[in-house]
Amino acid sequence: xxxxxxxxxxxxxxxxxxxxxxxxxxxxxxxxxxxxxxxxxxxxxxxxxxxxxxxxxxxxxxxxxxxxxxxxxxxxxxxxxxxxxxxxxxxxxxxxxxxxxxxxxxxxxxxxxxxxxxxxxxxxxxxxxxxxxxxxxxxxxxxxxxxxxxxxxxxxxxxxxxxxxxxxxxxxxxxxxxxxxxxxxxxxxxxxxxxxxxxxxxxxxxxxxxxxxxxxxxxxxxxxxxxxxxxxxxxxxxxxxxxxxxxxxxxxxxxxxxxxxxxxxxxxxxxxxxxxxxxxxxxxxxxxxxxxxxxxxxxxxxxxxxxxxxxxxxxxxxxxxxxxxxxxxxxxxxxxxxxxxxxxxxxxxxxxxxxxxxxxxxxxxxxxxxxxxxxxxxxxxxxxxxxxxxxxxxxxxxxxxxxxxxxxxxxxxxxxxxxxxxxxxxxxxxxxxxxxxxxxxxxxxxxxxxxxxxxxxxxxx
Numbered sequence: 177x178x179x180x181x182x183x184x185x186x187x188x189x190x191x192x193x194x195x196x197x198x199x200x201x202x203x204x205x206x207x208x209x210x211x212x213x214x215x216x217x218x219x220x221x222x223x224x225x226x227x228x229x230x231x232x233x234x235x236x237x238x239x240x241x242x243x244x245x246x247x248x249x250x251x252x253x254x255x256x257x258x259x260x261x262x263x264x265x266x267x268x269x270x271x272x273x274x275x276x277x278x279x280x281x282x283x284x285x286x287x288x289x290x291x292x293x294x295x296x297x298x299x300x301x302x303x304x305x306x307x308x309x310x311x312x313x314x315x316x317x318x319x320x321x322x323x324x325x326x327x328x329x330x331x332x333x334x335x336x337x338x339x340x341x342x343x344x345x346x347x348x349x350x351x352x353x354x355x356x357x358x359x360x361x362x363x364x365x366x367x368x369x370x371x372x373x374x375x376x377x378x379x380x381x382x383x384x385x386x387x388x389x390x391x392x393x394x395x396x397x398x399x400x401x402x403x404x405x406x407x408x409x410x411x412x413x414x415x416x417x418x419x420x421x422x423x424x425x426x427x428x429x430x431x432x433x434x435x436x437x438x439x440x441x442x443x444x445x446x447x448x449x450x451x452x453x454x455x456x457x458x459x460x461x462x463x464x465x466x467x468x469x470x471x472x473x474x475x476x477x478x479x480x481x482x483x484x485x486x487x488x489x490x491x492x493x494x495x496x497x498x499x500x501x502x503x504x505x506x507x508x509x510x511x512x513x514x515x516x517x518x519x520x521x522x523x524x525x526x527x528x529x530x531x532x533x534x535x536x537x538x539x540x541x542x543x544x545x546x547x548x549x550x551x552x553x554x555x556x557x558x559x560x561x562x563x564x565x566x567x568x569x570x571x572x573x574x575x576x577x578x579x580x581x582x583x584x585x586x587x588x589x590x591x592x593x594x595x596x597x598x599x600x601x602x603x604x605x606x607x608x609x610x611x612x613x614x615x616x617x618x619x620x621x622x623x624x625x626x627x628x629x630x631x632x633x634x635x636x637x
Contacts, residue, residue, distance in 0.1 A: 216404040217579045220412055222419040223392035227570055227579055228404035231563050236283075237306050237400030238563045240571035241297040241313070244393045245290055246362055246427040247384075253292065253365040254372035255384050259322075260290040261330040262381065263389075267319040272326070275312060282308050292363045293427045293504060294575070295389065300564070303401040310414040317418045320385055327378040338370045345443070345515070345616065349450035352441045352614040357454055358430055363504060391415070392423035395574040399567040430507040432456055436612040438525070440626055440634045442619035449521040449617030451528065453512040455610040457501055460508070460576055466589040467601040473548035474540040474598070475499050475531065475606060476512060478555075480547065483531050487514065493524040503576060510605065518618055522625035525615065525632075532608045539599030553587045 214230040245256060264286060265272045279286055282305025288297050301309045341347045347367060354364040398407055433456040458465045469477075476483035476499030487493040497514040512532075516524040540548070559565045560583065573582055615626065619634055626632040 213580070214404055215580045216408055218408055220391070220408070220415065222415060223394075223423070224411075224415065224418075225395045225574065226408055226411060227395070227397045227574055228402060228407045229397075229399045229566065229570065229580060230402055230404055231399050231566060232401040233563065235303045235401045236563060237301055237303045237309070237398060237402055238567035239297075239299040239309065239313070240397040240567050241299075242395050242571055242575055243295045243297075243389060244293065244424040244426045245295040245388055246292065246425045247388070248362060251372055251375060251380070252362075252384075254368035255376050255380050256290045256295070257334055257368050258327060258331050258373060258376045259381050259384055260288045260295060261334055262322050262326050263288055263316055263320045263385070265326040265330070266321045266323055267315045268321055269315055269319065270312070275316075278308055278312055281305070284309055284312075286312070292365055296571075306400075306402065306407070307410065307414075310410060314414045314418060317389060317415070320389075322378050322381045322385070324378045327376070327381055331373055331376060335370045335373050338367065338373065341367060342370075345446070345448060345450050348441070348443065349452055349513075349614065349616045352439070352616055353452040353454065356439055356612060356614050357433060357509075361428070361430060363427060363430060387422075388425060390420045390422055390424040391418055392420065393426055394424050395571070397567050397570045397574055399563045399570065427505050430504055433509060433612065435607075435609045437631050437633045438612065438626075439614045440619055440623055440632055441614050441616045441636065442623075442634070443616050444618060444620065446616070446618045447518055449516050449518055449524075449615055449622060451512075451514045451516060451521070451525060451613070451615050453528065453611045453613035454502075455510045455605065455612070457508040457510045457605065459506065460503070460573070460578060460582070464597070464601060466586070466593050467597040468605055469501075469552060470545060470548045470590070470593055470598045471535065471540070471601040471606065472499055472501070472510065473552060474544050474602070475535050478548070478551050482535065483512070483514075483528065486531055487516075487524050487527050491520075491523070491527065493517070493520045493527070497528075503572070510611075512611070512613075518621055521615060521617055521622045522629060525626065526629055529608045529629075532606045532611065535606045536599075536603035539602050540595065542595045545593070545595045545598050549590055549593065552590050556587060556590075 216228045219225050247256065264275060282301045284299065284301035284305055286297065286299040288295065297313070299309055299313065351367065354366065358364050433454060435455065438453065458468050473481060475481055476497060483497050483499060487497050488495065494514040494516045499510060499512045502509045502511050512528060514524060514528065560569050569583060570580065573579060623634050
């Protein structure tokens with residue numbers, strides 16, 4: 177035996193105990209009050225809603241622009257993706273190199289992403305470089321050129337990425353779930369077809385920009401080492417040329433989710449299965465949202481949740497199981513997801529349903545509720561402690577019509593939730609018959625076992 181080898185390895189349980197019993201867990205510190213940050217929430221003359229927050233921990237600034245970007249044209253998803261890829265490749269005043277150079281000189285970055293609901297622009301820079309960042313952004317919003325060569329180049333790259341994405345199990349499962357939940361609603365078209373991208377031309381992209389990149393209904397969040405009042409004045413000047421009588425197109429309301437069979441979507445030869453379940457939830461503005469948030473955490477919202485303890489830690493059916501919220505327009509849903517080995521797919525679905533039922537029938541104890549409460553409050557504090565995190569949180573809230581006050585007041589709402597209120601939310605929202613969803617996997621191997629559970633049908637969405 178070498179000098180570094182040992183035979184006295186101790187288990188985690190042994191490490192956590194002393195001769196006098198289990199080691200005591202250190203007490204939680206007192207909950208700090210939310211920082212009273214200087215902020216402004218207003219609308220510009222062009223209709224753009226602006227939330228500007230001073231958080232001067234570092235001499236940087238974070239910007240998030242969200243533009244509603246729904247459309248019903250069959251080519252809209254493809255054209256929107258090409259627009260998002262090419263909007264930052266040049267304007268009437270700047271080519272791609274000039275844009276990159278100006279951003280680099282201010283320590284800046286700028287990126288865009290689009291989904292069926294909105295076009296999102298994320299940017300950051302040194303606080304001293306904010307005027308330059310706003311000038312570049314205004315140029316992109318009003319004078320993006322979509323040069324023929326740039327559109328062709330980015331379209332070709334996008335087609336290659338789509339070909340890869342459509343082979344990925346998680347992409348397949350996501351598309352199947354969206355169609356199962358919402359049918360042909362525009363929200364389901366998250367990934368365009370490669371053949372549609374090939375049909376997109378520069379003229380179509382320019383027209384979509386003119387029709388849809390609009391300030392009314394849009395929101396901008398700026399967080400950083402700034403004077404909020406001054407930033408609003410700077411934005412009025414910088415974006416004075418970005419104006420229209422029309423408003424950005426908001427995604428139509430999603431249909432209400434009702435429970436139903438889980439659909440098995442065949443994927444021949446798959447060695448893993450993707451399990452996705454979903455049910456209607458509550459919006460953040462609902463008085464019971466905090467109750468449901470804690471119930472969800474107890475079910476599957478963090479590592480010590482019941483679902484994770486069951487199908488990951490105890491039975492080893494999956495490496496990762498999770499439940500959480502999705503917010504789209506005026507709708508909120510619960511989503512449960514887990515990827516499992518093929519041979520334990522049916523068992524994993526059985527246990528997932530079991531934990532849904534158990535949450536309502538054997539509700540979280542007072543200790544469980546206190547644990548998830550501390551997790552919720554603590555994780556919210558961590559997520560908003562940086563400029564990037566705070567900007568992201570405020571941008572999501574702004575899209576729902578909320579603002580800084582809701583965020584600052586949420587820890588207090590969480591602190592006031594009782595164990596009885598969590599139990600009621602669990603019973604009302606986690607009943608297995610409220611959920612529908614999909615399982616993507618090898619139907620020949622797992623179909624019979626899944627159908628034996630009941631509430632599972634085999635077919636294509």
